[in-house]
Amino acid sequence: xxxxxxxxxxxxxxxxxxxxxxxxxxxxxxxxxxxxxxxxxxxxxxxxxxxxxxxxxxxxxxxxxxxxxxxxxxxxxxxxxxxxxxxxxxxxxxxxxxxxxxxxxxxxxxxxxxxxxxxxxxxxxxxxxxxxxxxxxxxxxxxxxxxxxxxxxxxxxxxxxxxxxxxxxxxxxxxxxxxxxxxxxxxxxxxxxxxxxxxxxxxxxxxxxxxxxxxxxxxxxxxxxxxxxxxxxxxxxxxxxxxxxxxxxxxxxxxxxxxxxxxxxxxxxxxxxxxxxxxxxxxxxxxxxxxxxxxxx
Numbered sequence: 001x002x003x004x005x006x007x008x009x010x011x012x013x014x015x016x017x018x019x020x021x022x023x024x025x026x027x028x029x030x031x032x033x034x035x036x037x038x039x040x041x042x043x044x045x046x047x048x049x050x051x052x053x054x055x056x057x058x059x060x061x062x063x064x065x066x067x068x069x070x071x072x073x074x075x076x077x078x079x080x081x082x083x084x085x086x087x088x089x090x091x092x093x094x095x096x097x098x099x100x101x102x103x104x105x106x107x108x109x110x111x112x113x114x115x116x117x118x119x120x121x122x123x124x125x126x127x128x129x130x131x132x133x134x135x136x137x138x139x140x141x142x143x144x145x146x147x148x149x150x151x152x153x154x155x156x157x158x159x160x161x162x163x164x165x166x167x168x169x170x171x172x173x174x175x176x177x178x179x180x181x182x183x184x185x186x187x188x189x190x191x192x193x194x195x196x197x198x199x200x201x202x203x204x205x206x207x208x209x210x211x212x213x214x215x216x217x218x219x220x221x222x223x224x225x226x227x228x229x230x231x232x233x234x235x236x237x238x239x240x241x242x243x244x245x246x247x248x249x250x251x252x253x254x255x256x257x258x259x260x261x262x263x264x265x266x267x268x269x270x271x272x273x274x275x276x277x278x279x280x281x282x283x284x285x286x287x288x289x290x291x292x293x294x295x296x297x
Contacts, residue, residue: 064084227267
């Protein structure tokens with residue numbers, strides 16, 4: 001198995017006080033209900049260890065691997081898990097406060113959003129990386145709500161990171177994002193922002209529906225009203241807002257509505273074609289959202 005690499009080269013010992021070790025393997029231990037205060041572990045592996053209802057305070061875990069560990073109802077306070085790996089662990093009903101999981105990763109397990117929400121890294125790039133990992137793992141395990149919450153946090157953190165890169169907010173950003181890299185960051189931020197404005201990052205259907213209605217019943221009807229000289233009515237009457245409104249719906253909905261209006265100039269034909277294209281794209285995005293929603297259910 002892939003995680004067997006974390007067992008090699010580490011002497012197996014019992015997990016007991018003073019909870020201070022380096023390059024050791026702790027396997028099939030059970031310390032349910034105990035308190036681990038000032039624990040310090042570096043480059044250790046915890047395999048099939050039960051931490052049920054354990055209280056871990058002021059702990060330091062550096063590059064440790066937790067494989068198949070049971071942390072149900074564990075209380076973790078003011079701990080640092082730096083560069084740790086959590087594989088097939090159980091964090092059900094765990095309480096985590098004032099802790100740090102920077103550079104850590106999760107595989108085939110995740111921490112519930114409400115347990116980790118206030119323990120995410122303050123640096124936006126690290127926060128985005130961690131929440132992306134947790135969003136994927138939560139989705140794999142069917143925890144759709146937690147996955148979406150982590151996904152939204154990832155998006156916000158990534159945009160904050162890109163914005164800081166463009167502005168050169170700190171010395172770190174000025175060193176890592178100069179010249180061309182800053183331009184690329186600006187472009188990526190713009191694409192992400194437009195993604196949110198256009199269809200809510202694929203997570204908020206109401207944004208897509210709002211934009212669909214806004215374009216079809218307000219924006220394009222007003223545009224066509226100002227370009228009414230380039231529109232021709234089949235019965236020869238003057239073009240009013242209602243006519244422009246029905247013409248807009250005809251373009252957006254691709255059938256079902258006959259406005260009796262035709263685009264007669266290059267400008268109006270271009271606008272009608274643009275609206276028709278947007279209608280197809282937005283209908284496709286909405287269908288995609290509905291399909292993904294049905295899979296989640």
